[in-house]
Amino acid sequence: MLDYFWLWSEMIVRWVHVIAGVAWIGSSFYFIALDLSLKPGKELPKEANGQAWQVHGGGFYNMVKYLVAPKKMPEELTWFKWEAYSTWISGMALMSLVYYGSASLYMIDLEVLDITQLQAVFLSLGRIVIGWIIYDGLCRSPLGKNDLILALAGLVFLVLLSFIYTQVFSHRGAFMQMGVTIGTMMVANVAMVIIPGQKKVVQALKAGDDPNPIYGVRGKQRSLHNNYLTLPVIFIMISNHYPVIYATKFSWIIISLILIVGALIRHYFNVKHTGEKPPHWIWLPILIIIFISIYITELGKPEFSNNEKKSSNIINQIPENLILASEEIVTSKCSMCHAKEPLWENLSIAPKMVVLETKEDIIKHIDGIYSQVVASYAMPPGNITFIESSERQTLNSLYKKIKNL
Numbered sequence: 001m002l003d004y005f006w007l008w009s010e011m012i013v014r015w016v017h018v019i020a021g022v023a024w025i026g027s028s029f030y031f032i033a034l035d036l037s038l039k040p041g042k043e044l045p046k047e048a049n050g051q052a053w054q055v056h057g058g059g060f061y062n063m064v065k066y067l068v069a070p071k072k073m074p075e076e077l078t079w080f081k082w083e084a085y086s087t088w089i090s091g092m093a094l095m096s097l098v099y100y101g102s103a104s105l106y107m108i109d110l111e112v113l114d115i116t117q118l119q120a121v122f123l124s125l126g127r128i129v130i131g132w133i134i135y136d137g138l139c140r141s142p143l144g145k146n147d148l149i150l151a152l153a154g155l156v157f158l159v160l161l162s163f164i165y166t167q168v169f170s171h172r173g174a175f176m177q178m179g180v181t182i183g184t185m186m187v188a189n190v191a192m193v194i195i196p197g198q199k200k201v202v203q204a205l206k207a208g209d210d211p212n213p214i215y216g217v218r219g220k221q222r223s224l225h226n227n228y229l230t231l232p233v234i235f236i237m238i239s240n241h242y243p244v245i246y247a248t249k250f251s252w253i254i255i256s257l258i259l260i261v262g263a264l265i266r267h268y269f270n271v272k273h274t275g276e277k278p279p280h281w282i283w284l285p286i287l288i289i290i291f292i293s294i295y296i297t298e299l300g301k302p303e304f305s306n307n308e309k310k311s312s313n314i315i316n317q318i319p320e321n322l323i324l325a326s327e328e329i330v331t332s333k334c335s336m337c338h339a340k341e342p343l344w345e346n347l348s349i350a351p352k353m354v355v356l357e358t359k360e361d362i363i364k365h366i367d368g369i370y371s372q373v374v375a376s377y378a379m380p381p382g383n384i385t386f387i388e389s390s391e392r393q394t395l396n397s398l399y400k401k402i403k404n405l
Helices: 002-036 082-100 117-140 147-166 171-206 213-241 251-273 280-299 309-315 320-333 359-364 366-374 389-403
Strands: 048-056 059-066
Touching (some): 002 251, 117 147, 251 280, 309 359, 320 389, 366 389
């Protein structure tokens, strides 16, 4: 029962995370498009910066933007912040349930760095905090006075960060760590710069004082960063389901290229929202970079080795007949796909980079085997290799034996 509780918990938290993310990204994209589409109007109050007429859901909307307070401040203001906060909270909860809870499987690669689960978790959390501190420092430094120079410096920083992550975590763990780090920067922009600055501006306006323009400058700059980072961070997160993307020794280069591609795509639509002719030529470099990424993926495909120290220690504590029976089941029913060189048609790499060819492989991935084969009928797809109930029970016995060690 407890196993199913945790599996359902992961699903519900993932569901909440996706819902919150859609709400945050949706409101962000909407306000970016709205801000860029504002037009002046003679009938507008002098305090207004522009307006946009919109139609949706059978009604017409007249959106007016004020850079300073209107003559009468409204009693209530709608703050767009909880979409961002709930996205980060649910994201960190999911990171804890899936990646931190199974760090040995998802975050640690002994061929990269021999660390414990606890060390992996603390390294992850520490680098998230350090990433924000360095990024925030860059923005507040003299580099922050020039948006283009700051953007280039930020790109170099993120590229360096992604390379460092590949020297600490597994390929999959490095990708997700990069996504969490960028996502944290974006949420911190909202929570620690944009919203506090807006609150100070509102307080000053209500008091009849002139607000400090620095809050508006900083808020606009951080909002611009979030705008251009949105698409890359989405790509990095969904890459979790496509091992061919992250399962390469050049994964940090792919992250770097995706940062550029995502920014170019957002720039295209930003220009389009202004009403100007969008730069259609921009799709050519986007396609070129994507093809380069595909080539790099093939060039850096993983090389497997046999680091079996930890798994061997566990094997010695399990009855030999149970190990042999489980190995027979997995190698005959799973290994045609989950192999270093898959035999199944149209598979060039093992699904999710999970290789199940030896007893050591089975021990390493026992949690995944349990959730996919014992706790559910997810694997093999459609039971195409005809795993029998008794065989699933054998794998269940192995799982319980390992967990009781």
